[in-house]
Amino acid sequence: MNKRMTIQRQIVLDTVKALDHPAANSVYEEVRMKYPHISLGTVYRNLTSLCDDRELLRLTFPNSPDRFDPNLHPHYHLLCRRCGGVSDVDMAYLSEIDRAASEKTGLSIEGHMVCFFGICGQCRDGPDAAVQ
Amino acid sequence: MNKRMTIQRQIVLDTVKALDHPAANSVYEEVRMKYPHISLGTVYRNLTSLCDDRELLRLTFPNSPDRFDPNLHPHYHLLCRRCGGVSDVDMAYLSEIDRAASEKTGLSIEGHMVCFFGICGQCRDGPDAAVQ
DNA sequence: CTCTTATTAGTAATTACTACTATTAAGTAT
DNA sequence: ATACTTAATAGTAGTAATTACTAATAAGAG
Structure with a gap:
């Protein structure tokens, strides 16, 4: 094996x-x-x-x-609603929310993921940037 | 139309x-x-x-x-790794993290979702609860 | 009650992915 | 090095979730 x-x-x-x-x-x-x-x-x-x-x-x-x-380091992502691409979101990992949610709800919470929605840097700065 | x-x-x-x-x-x-x-x-x-x-x-x-x-009210969910079911996670909505992430990264962030992973209440308290 | 066309039922097609099987090749043992 | 065991591969078929197509239906305006 x-x-x-x-x-x-x-x-x-x-x-x-x-x-x-x-x-x-x-x-x-x-x-x-x-x-x-x-x-x-x-x-x-x-x-x-x-x-x-x-x-x-x-x-x-x-x-x-x-x-x-x-990238195995815990981090979050942005899904771009214009191009559908995924980018890293360089913000602090919310390591405390699993425990907070566990205590609040009584559920056994082992981890989480966060997905942001918006426009990625490439689309915002790109040639069609004005097209909203 | x-x-x-x-x-x-x-x-x-x-x-x-x-x-x-x-x-x-x-x-x-x-x-x-x-x-x-x-x-x-x-x-x-x-x-x-x-x-x-x-x-x-x-x-x-x-x-x-x-x-x-x-339920259109912004809230989060738990995906149970045992039964595959989805439950509401009754914790405060992190309304500030979109702006925080926007400012930190310079990206246009319009919203987010959070998904927790773990064991739901039914599975934890159910007949097979001892099975890990 | 008629008319327009959004919506439906039924079916076919698509996307993303997994399973199956004979063949190949990675890594161990001679 | 060479043979051996079996994990992994290529190629194909199958599945799950979802979307597209089309003739028939029916919602709601006039």
């Missing part, structure tokens, strides 16, 4: 690191540039495996396929 | 209110009890339309179909 370091697994990991919060399909497209006969299933399987092994984080957003993030 | 109040739309709305954060499929199953020949597409279309008209909120969670919530 030992895990094997395959070329495919390494390329998938490197590609997630090279891209910016890519979805599985973007990883697949990019990987195929260097390794054309890779299978889409192999990309999905390795992404899931890398998440299981805590080498990647899986990010879920409304109306969007899952994204993958090599 | 006026909107029409159809029986289907009314039943879909009533059913979301009667259930607890249902997914589209649960709404469909429940609606069919009273209105057997309704189409799944009609349920999906009305759910989306009701969200567009601010009569419902659409909730997105990792590894889970979208849920619908008639």
